Amino acid sequence: MNAVWIDEAPVAGAATTTNSLKIERETHKLEKRLCREVGRAIVDYNMIEEGDKVMVCVSGGKDSYAMLDILLKLKARAPIHFDIVAVNLDQKQPGFPEEVLPKYLSELGVAFHIENQDTYSIVKRVIPEGKTTCGLCSRLRRGILYRVADELGATKVALGHHRDDMLQTFFLNMFFAGKLKSMPPKLVSDDGKHIVIRPLAYVAEKDLVRWAQHREFPIIPCTLCGSQENLQRKQVGEMLREWDRKYPGRVENMFTALQNVVPSHLLDGTRHDFKGLKATGVADEDGDKAFDAPSFDLLSQAPAALRILQG
Numbered sequence: 001m002n003a004v005w006i007d008e009a010p011v012a013g014a015a016t017t018t019n020s021l022k023i024e025r026e027t028h029k030l031e032k033r034l035c036r037e038v039g040r041a042i043v044d045y046n047m048i049e050e051g052d053k054v055m056v057c058v059s060g061g062k063d064s065y066a067m068l069d070i071l072l073k074l075k076a077r078a079p080i081h082f083d084i085v086a087v088n089l090d091q092k093q094p095g096f097p098e099e100v101l102p103k104y105l106s107e108l109g110v111a112f113h114i115e116n117q118d119t120y121s122i123v124k125r126v127i128p129e130g131k132t133t134c135g136l137c138s139r140l141r142r143g144i145l146y147r148v149a150d151e152l153g154a155t156k157v158a159l160g161h162h163r164d165d166m167l168q169t170f171f172l173n174m175f176f177a178g179k180l181k182s183m184p185p186k187l188v189s190d191d192g193k194h195i196v197i198r199p200l201a202y203v204a205e206k207d208l209v210r211w212a213q214h215r216e217f218p219i220i221p222c223t224l225c226g227s228q229e230n231l232q233r234k235q236v237g238e239m240l241r242e243w244d245r246k247y248p249g250r251v252e253n254m255f256t257a258l259q260n261v262v263p264s265h266l267l268d269g270t271r272h273d274f275k276g277l278k279a280t281g282v283a284d285e286d287g288d289k290a291f292d293a294p295s296f297d298l299l300s301q302a303p304a305a306l307r308i309l310q311g
Helices: 014-044 062-077 100-108 119-126 134-152 163-177 205-215 232-246 250-257 304-309
Strands: 053-057 083-090 111-116 156-158 186-188 195-197
Touching: 014 062, 014 205, 053 062, 053 134, 062 083, 062 205, 083 100, 083 134, 100 111, 111 134, 119 134, 134 156, 163 205, 163 232, 163 250, 232 250
Parallel strands: 053 083, 053 156, 083 111, 156 195
Antiparallel strands: 186 195
């Protein structure tokens, strides 16, 4: 068990015992929080139903390990029956330790399938050196996983994206694509044949980091895209982390905002009938408040982190 919340080295004797108890309590609280948040997301979006066979996509990263770990815990106490099969796509990246995941999953006692497909060579051949590989890699991986889901008879495909991934996607779309769009917690796949779920939708990345340290998952780094330090997603991720450090609660509020959309107070005429609006004579609590005094000071909260995106 790793002392991830203790900055100073423990001293011998009573202090050591006290620190150990503190670590144990904090770890127990973390586990309860992870189970609670994953369970809440499953219920809120009806992610898993009676008789489902959930294909849990395990990449070898902390997020997918944690997702599998928590789903197995919830399966043991859930009021419904569902099955889990872990699936890894071995993309034949040079140096990929292909023995790690089969060994870990076998010891865990969970049903699993390793799919071997050389997408690495395709990506390296098609994408020029120095360009972002994530887009093509993701599309290739997605198509293969959907096929595997068919072959295994999976009714749900579980991906390990967490709360911070969803917020990063929202800002990436807003900054670079001109869209208010994020990652949905549940969706129908591109081919229309599968239901894709994200059980970690409510989970903060920092909690997954701590859980991975505690559980000592055998992390496998992605050498294909993990070395691309200038990715826009990394920049936005750093912006969110700086906000979290400087303005506690801001990230949580932004995520809550994704669940409280008011189309009548945006500008999309396809989502709200602005042209057809008529005065009804009925007061509306959510009506025009453009002239109300703001309840927050935008200038004082101007984020220095946005400078990360400049230059």
